Amino acid sequence: MSTITIDERRAQALAQLPPYREPGIATRGLRWVRAHLVQFCAALALLYMFIPVFVVVLFSFNSPTSKFNYVWNEFSTSAWVNVWKDPEITDSLTISIQVAVVSTIVATVLGSLIAFAIGRHKFRGRGATNLLIFMPMATPEVVMGSSLLTLFVAAQQEGSLGPVTIIIAHIMFSISFVVVTVKARIAGLDSRLEQAAMDLYADEKTTFRKVTFPLVLPGIVAGAMLAFSLSFDDFVITNFTSGQTVTFPMYIWGAAGRGIPPEANVVGAIMFGIALIIVLVPEIVRSVRKR
C-alpha cells in the first residue's frame, strides 16, 4: 500500500466530483421552500383560521338577494347604517354584554386568586386542583349545559332560569381560562424582582402592590379578555340555562334557520375590531416608546 499525503488525496477526490455549476432558479426556489417549509405551513394554518373571519366581515357589506346571506351580490353599507335599528339585535346584544361583564369580573377575580395559589404557593391537593381546573376546558359543552339544567331542575329552580343562571354557568367555564392565562404570566415572572424589593425593605404587602401585581396585571387583563369573549360568544351552555332570555349567540342561532341578516355580521366585525384595538394598541404604544 502506497502512502499519499492528505493534499494529494483531496485533489483526487475533487477531481472525481462533477464540475461546479450555479444552481438554477427552480433548484434555488425549491431549496428556499424546503428551508421555509414550516413557516409556509404556518402561514397556511393562519389563512385557514382567518378566511371565515374575513368572510364574516366581507359579507357585512353584502346586499343579499334573498334572506340568506351566503352568495355575494353587491357592495352595500346599509347593514352598517341600520345595525342599531333592529330591536332583536340590540336587545340580545345588551343582555350578552351585561352577562359577559358580570361573569368576567367574578371569573377574573376567582381565577386570578387560584393562579396566584398555584404559581406562588406549595400546598396539598395540587393534583386535584389541576384536574378540577382542566375539567371545564375538556368537558363537552353539551354535558356541562345539560348537567347544570339537571341541577336547576332538581333544585326546582326552572322558573328562575335566566340571566342569573347564565352568569353562574359562564363564571364556571371561564375560571379555568383565566387561571391558565394568569398562571402563565406568573410563571414567567422573574422572582428576583420581588426579592430586590424585599431587600430594599419593602414589606410583603408593598412588594405585592408595587412589584408583583403590576407585573402580573397584563396576564390578568388577557385572562379577563378571554373570559369576556368566551362568555359573549357562548351558545351551547347558554342554550340550556337561559330559559326565555335571548343572548346574541342565541339570536344568531334562531336566525340561522330563517337566514342570518348582514347586520349580525356587522356586530361580529365590530367585536373583532374592538378586540384587535384593545390588544394591538398597547403593543404599538410600547414599540413607539422604546424608540
Place this chain on the structure above:
Amino acid sequence: MSAAPAPGVGAKAPADDSARPVGQSRWTPYALLSPGLLWLSVFLVVTTIMLLPMSLSSGRAFSGDGTFSFDWQFANYADAWTQYVVDTPIFQKSLIYALIATVLTLVIAYPLAYTIAFKAGRWKNFLLVLVIAPFFTSFLLRTNAWQTILVDTGPVVSFMEASGMLSVFHAINTPDSWPSWAQIFPEGLSAENRVLATPLAVIIGLAYNFLPFMTLPLYASLERIDVRLIEAATDLYSSAWTAFRKVTFPLSLPGVVAGTLLTFIPAAGDPVNPALLGSTSDALMGNAIDAQFKATGNYPLAAALSVLLMVVIVAMVAVYVRRAGTEELV
C-alpha cells in the same frame, strides 16, 4: 380536597425560588383557592355527578306531571345503547368524526406552534394574538361562514371537484353490506360534487373551531424546550428531520396530548358544526343529547348519553394523568 396543609409549609423554605410565596402563611393558598374551587365543585363536579341519578330515573319534562322519580331505570342505558350505538351509530360516528378532526388539527397546528415558538423572533406575541383573534368574532358566525366558503358553486368546491379530491372522498364509504352499527359514512365522506351537508363539512368545521385549543398547548410545550438539546442532536450529526423526530417531538408530547384532549373531547360532543354544516344524518352525540333535552324532554335518556360521553372522557384523562401527571394540564 384535604384541608390540612403540608407539614412545615410555612416554616421550611421551599426548594426553588420561583415557588417562594410573598405573603407566606400556611393557610394562604387555601384561602386563595377556595372561592374558585368551590364554584367549580358545585357547578361542575356536583352537577356532573347528579347526571348519574337522573340517568337512572323515569319521567318526562313535557308530559305527565313533568317530574322525575329515581327508580334505578337501567332501561335508559339499554335505550341509549340500542338507539345510539346499535340502530344508528351516532356514538361511534361522534368519536370517529372527532378523531379525524383532531388529527387534522394536530397536523395544521403543529407547524404553526413550531413557527411561533422557534422562528417568530419579535413577531412571537403578535402571532400569539393572531391565534386567539378569531375567538373575538362570534363562533356561530364563523361556522356559518363555512357555508359561504364551501358553497356548491364556489371556487373551493370547484377546485376539489376538478382535482378529483371529491371523488376520492366520496369513495371512502362504508359498504351497504355492513351492519347498521358500522355505517359511519354510508354516503361517503363527501358527495361527488358537494361538500356542504356531508361528513367532510362537519369535520372541516370541527377542525377549524378547535384549532386554537390545539395550537396554544403545543406552543406552550414547544416553547419550554431547551434549544441546546436540539443543537446537541445536530452537533452529533443527526439530520434536521432526525433531530425533530428524536428530540423535539418527544419533548413536545405533553402539549400534543393536552391539545388532543382539549380538541377531541369537546369535538365529540359539539352540536353546532353538525347542525350548521352537516345533513340530518350527520347528527352527533351533542345533537342527540340536545334533542333529548330540548325537544323530547327525555332528561333521563339524555343524562344516560351524557354519562356515556363522560366515561370516555374520564378514561382518556386518566390515561393521560397516569403517564404525564397533572402539572402540565393547566
